[in-house]
Amino acid sequence: VRKLARKNISQIKPYKPGKPIEELKRELKLKKVIKIASNENALLPSTKVISAIKDSLNNLNRYPDDSCYYLKKKLAKRLGFSPSNLVIGNGSDEIIALALQAFLNPGEEVVIARPTFLIYGIVAKIAGARIKYVPLKGLRYDLEAMANAVTRKTKLIFISNPDNPTGTYVTKDEVILFLSRIPKGVIVYFDEAYFEFVDFPDFPDTSKLINKRNIITTRTFSKIYSLAGLRIGYGLANKKIIDYLNRVREPFNVNSIAQVAALAALDDRHHVKQTLKMVKDGKKYIYAQLKNLGLRYTPSATNFILIDLGKKAHTIFSKLLKQGIIVRDMRAWGLNDFIRVTVGTRDENREFIDALKGLLNR
Numbered sequence: 001v002r003k004l005a006r007k008n009i010s011q012i013k014p015y016k017p018g019k020p021i022e023e024l025k026r027e028l029k030l031k032k033v034i035k036i037a038s039n040e041n042a043l044l045p046s047t048k049v050i051s052a053i054k055d056s057l058n059n060l061n062r063y064p065d066d067s068c069y070y071l072k073k074k075l076a077k078r079l080g081f082s083p084s085n086l087v088i089g090n091g092s093d094e095i096i097a098l099a100l101q102a103f104l105n106p107g108e109e110v111v112i113a114r115p116t117f118l119i120y121g122i123v124a125k126i127a128g129a130r131i132k133y134v135p136l137k138g139l140r141y142d143l144e145a146m147a148n149a150v151t152r153k154t155k156l157i158f159i160s161n162p163d164n165p166t167g168t169y170v171t172k173d174e175v176i177l178f179l180s181r182i183p184k185g186v187i188v189y190f191d192e193a194y195f196e197f198v199d200f201p202d203f204p205d206t207s208k209l210i211n212k213r214n215i216i217t218t219r220t221f222s223k224i225y226s227l228a229g230l231r232i233g234y235g236l237a238n239k240k241i242i243d244y245l246n247r248v249r250e251p252f253n254v255n256s257i258a259q260v261a262a263l264a265a266l267d268d269r270h271h272v273k274q275t276l277k278m279v280k281d282g283k284k285y286i287y288a289q290l291k292n293l294g295l296r297y298t299p300s301a302t303n304f305i306l307i308d309l310g311k312k313a314h315t316i317f318s319k320l321l322k323q324g325i326i327v328r329d330m331r332a333w334g335l336n337d338f339i340r341v342t343v344g345t346r347d348e349n350r351e352f353i354d355a356l357k358g359l360l361n362r
């Protein structure tokens with residue numbers, strides 16, 4: 001089968017998500033598991049969302065609305081664009097793949113930071129792209145070096161802003177300077193999965209640029225709206241780009257429950273406020289505790305924190321797992337000294353910190 005597979009597929013290491021919670025409980029004989037590994041929202045979806053989902057269940061015999069008509073209309077109004085500036089994806093992840101499928105010719109290049117969100121590299125390899133990796137500088141995107149990496153063959157540049165797994169971001173001024181150096185024929189893809197969590201005035205809203213440049217900006221319902229299990233996100237771009245993304249999009253790519261849930265989620269501002277408060281308070285608490293423990297961390301613009309544990313990182317990850325606390329082991333990113341921890345509820349944060357203290361004092 002190895003010989004049958006396309007050459008570029010053989011080099012791909014499959015993405016490794018964590019084990020299902022129920023399986024881990026069974027395996028380790030644990031009563032309770034805390035999952036703070038995948039940057040999900042610890043809060044359940046809002047009650048408005050749950051009741052909208054319940055009301056929609058009778059229509060499951062039908063295919064979903066392929067155009068996501070109502071969701072696009074609502075998002076367009078909310079964001080100040082036209083529905084034709086929007087594409088809805090089965091998770092914002094799907095839009096990364098659509099961009100490569102629609103625009104990348106064989107032999108063309110893609111510029112990706114390293115380390116960053118792993119999906120860019122995986123999907124670019126599937127598409128057969130030549131990848132130019134640009135190292136982070138001090139755990140931040142080095143936009144100057146990324147601009148320098150552009151050649152006549154470059155088609156797409158991926159920028160996770162804020163970045164996963166570091167939680168750092170590039171500023172408005174940095175983005176403007178960067179774009180001034182990028183030829184118009186290169187598409188710049190801003191992945192803004194954590195956009196709603198950012199609380200810094202110098203953070204850029206790149207959607208404002210979509211009608212001026214070849215830019216794709218994606219956001220998601222997985223994080224702030226607690227809908228990771230339904231897989232729904234959206235992309236903003238100029239109409240011509242959206243037209244090409246739609247040509248490669250599979251019909252009915254977004255299921256009907258996800259569409260109904262996303263519509264209801266947009267109406268629940270209370271849920272958004274509650275989430276932001278939980279994350280803000282949680283970060284404050286975790287930062288203070290890490291400082292007390294003499295541990296270094298990267299201040300984060302998102303709902304997760306990258307923590308430097310030095311040589312002990314993997315051992316601590318494994319020991320936390322045995323206690324039923326799932327954090328992210330960072331070896332797949334080459335960040336061997338780190339773990340990444342999602343900000344959870346107050347109790348989850350406390351249990352994580354208590355377990356960490358226990359392991360460090362041993």
Ligand SMILES: Cc1ncc(COP(=O)(O)O)c(C=O)c1O
Nearest residue numbers: 091092093117164193220222233
């Ligand atoms: C930077 C980044 N982009 C995209 C995603 C995936 O978003 P979605 O659930 O919309 O596919 C994640 C999820 O962790 C992420 O960290």
